[in-house]
Amino acid sequence: MKTAEIAQRYLDYFEKNDHVIVPSASLVSNDPSILFTIAGMVPFIPYLNGLVPAPYARAADVQKCIRTLDIEEVGHTARHGTFFQMLGNWSFGDYFKEGAIGYAWELLTSAEADGGLGFAERDLWVTVYEDDDEAAALWKKIAGLPEERIQRMGKEDNYWHTGQPGPGGPCSEIYFDRGPAYGRDGGPAVDDSRFTEIWNLVFMQEQITNVRSKTDFDVVAPLPRKNIDTGMGLERVAFIKQGVENMYEIDQVRPVLDRAVDLSGRRYGAEHGDDVRFRVVADHVRSSLMLLSDGVTPSNEGRGYILRRLMRRTVRAMRLLGVDEPTFPELFTASRDAMKTAYPVVADDWTRISQYAFAEEQTFLRTLAAGSTILDLALDETKKAGKPALSGSEAFLLHDTYGFPIDLTFEVAQEAGLDVDRPAFDTLMQEQKARAKADARSRKRAIADQSVYREFRAQGETVFTGYTDLETSSRVL
Numbered sequence: 001m002k003t004a005e006i007a008q009r010y011l012d013y014f015e016k017n018d019h020v021i022v023p024s025a026s027l028v029s030n031d032p033s034i035l036f037t038i039a040g041m042v043p044f045i046p047y048l049n050g051l052v053p054a055p056y057a058r059a060a061d062v063q064k065c066i067r068t069l070d071i072e073e074v075g076h077t078a079r080h081g082t083f084f085q086m087l088g089n090w091s092f093g094d095y096f097k098e099g100a101i102g103y104a105w106e107l108l109t110s111a112e113a114d115g116g117l118g119f120a121e122r123d124l125w126v127t128v129y130e131d132d133d134e135a136a137a138l139w140k141k142i143a144g145l146p147e148e149r150i151q152r153m154g155k156e157d158n159y160w161h162t163g164q165p166g167p168g169g170p171c172s173e174i175y176f177d178r179g180p181a182y183g184r185d186g187g188p189a190v191d192d193s194r195f196t197e198i199w200n201l202v203f204m205q206e207q208i209t210n211v212r213s214k215t216d217f218d219v220v221a222p223l224p225r226k227n228i229d230t231g232m233g234l235e236r237v238a239f240i241k242q243g244v245e246n247m248y249e250i251d252q253v254r255p256v257l258d259r260a261v262d263l264s265g266r267r268y269g270a271e272h273g274d275d276v277r278f279r280v281v282a283d284h285v286r287s288s289l290m291l292l293s294d295g296v297t298p299s300n301e302g303r304g305y306i307l308r309r310l311m312r313r314t315v316r317a318m319r320l321l322g323v324d325e326p327t328f329p330e331l332f333t334a335s336r337d338a339m340k341t342a343y344p345v346v347a348d349d350w351t352r353i354s355q356y357a358f359a360e361e362q363t364f365l366r367t368l369a370a371g372s373t374i375l376d377l378a379l380d381e382t383k384k385a386g387k388p389a390l391s392g393s394e395a396f397l398l399h400d401t402y403g404f405p406i407d408l409t410f411e412v413a414q415e416a417g418l419d420v421d422r423p424a425f426d427t428l429m430q431e432q433k434a435r436a437k438a439d440a441r442s443r444k445r446a447i448a449d450q451s452v453y454r455e456f457r458a459q460g461e462t463v464f465t466g467y468t469d470l471e472t473s474s475r476v477l
């Protein structure tokens with residue numbers, strides 16, 4: 001079952017059950033406090049908070065998401081992407097726990113021939129919040145699940161809130177058992193890798209306040225209108241339904257992985273480190289493509305910096321796979337072709353998207369080339385001086401002035417049989433961060449205190465002496 005077909009089945013099922021189908025919002029959220037849309041819930045926050053009346057009582061959607069929080073998991077677990085799509089169904093003061101559990105179970109376990117997803121009941125486990133007897137009883141009643149396949153979890157895992165005073169409530173999650181070859185027995189409470197989370201049902205039922213931490217807050221009162229927020233990972237369902245090992249091997253992602261394999265001349269499945277890099281490349285290329293298509297462009301701060309980082313990590317991974325030449329024209333084209341059915345914009349806007357992507361790769365390759373020359377010299381001198389490690393200040397200079405990634409410095413040094421003075425490098429990084437913070441603070445003060453400038457201007461015209469004084473100052477330098 002193709003990924004697009006799973007999404008369509010989801011939407012068809014909920015449309016049949018009186019949900020309004022809502023198009024995906026942009027990856028760039030309207031809320032300036034959130035860099036990206038990290039979950040299906042983000043575009044609905046005003047309705048969930050009760051600040052704006054929802055224009056419909058029931059809705060369903062496929063929401064594009066970016067979660068950079070998961071970046072270190074990518075390629076290592078089977079289930080974490082920096083970009084993914086969250087299928088969601090929503091009730092704003094309409095159906096509640098019984099409806100949400102009933103719909104989820106019916107869609108998952110109905111036969112494919114009947115429009116369902118055709119999961120075998122014996123492969124599904126659920127968790128509920130430890131105090132949520134109501135949800136546990138409903139799982140027993142609706143799904144006929146035995147007690148041991150309804151596991152109770154604490155606030156850390158199974159209570160949802162935004163971290164702000166507002167709505168909160170228990171969750172119930174649905175897990176797929178991949179079988180004993182993938183890990184330990186005993187359900188998601190024991191092994192959340194073998195038992196892969198596919199769907200989170202959130203029951204927003206109460207008003208909370210005094211949020212001190214994820215698990216420490218006060219419940220004020222039940223919400224007058226209770227809401228349902230659910231999120232099902234499209235890529236996770238796809239990799240299970242397609243019978244592949246992980247989300248980087250599904251139809252929307254695998255073609256990029258295969259291009260990377262071809263370009264490298266290596267084999268996928270031969271060496272663990274290489275496999276992780278192939279998966280990272282496949283993931284990051286797709287995330288970058290989708291960010292570019294939503295109008296994000298590479299830069300040194302905010303959203304643009306995240307995009308830049310994803311692209312640079314891709315270049316790094318390809319180099320570690322033995323490819324020093326440009327690869328983006330091939331990789332991004334493969335990703336475009338795999339994504340254009342679901343998101344025609346990636347083809348329609350290709351000229352612009354590809355220009356940004358290819359230029360970014362060229363720039364970074366030049367940075368790497370320039371940095372490599374400087375690094376080689378520094379390593380030579382370190383060796384000649386009989387020192388065991390490249391100094392922290394040289395590593396820092398490469399990073400700070402030339403944008404040369406520190407992990408690459410380590411690697412090249414290692415190849416030359418040298419270490420890098422990491423503690424000294426870390427100290428310099430800390431100092432730089434502190435300086436940047438202090439700068440930001442003084443900029444704020446400067447804006448607040450314009451009188452300094454007014455006073456300065458009142459002293460009369462400033463004469464620029466740089467041309468005549470430059471010679472002296474450069475001698476001093």
Ligand code: ATP
Pocket residue numbers: 039067070079080081082083084085086197198199200231232233234235236
């Ligand atoms: P996990 O515990 O596996 O990290 P999660 O509890 O962080 O997942 P939720 O925040 O509950 O995930 O998101 C709802 C659903 O979205 C999950 O059940 C999962 O199917 C999917 N999902 C979450 N994060 C990712 C990701 N990084 N890549 C792909 N799918 C994801």
Ligand code: MG
Pocket residue numbers: none
């Ligand atoms: Mg997570």
Ligand code: MG
Pocket residue numbers: 197
């Ligand atoms: Mg989870």
Ligand code: MG
Pocket residue numbers: 173197200
């Ligand atoms: Mg979850």
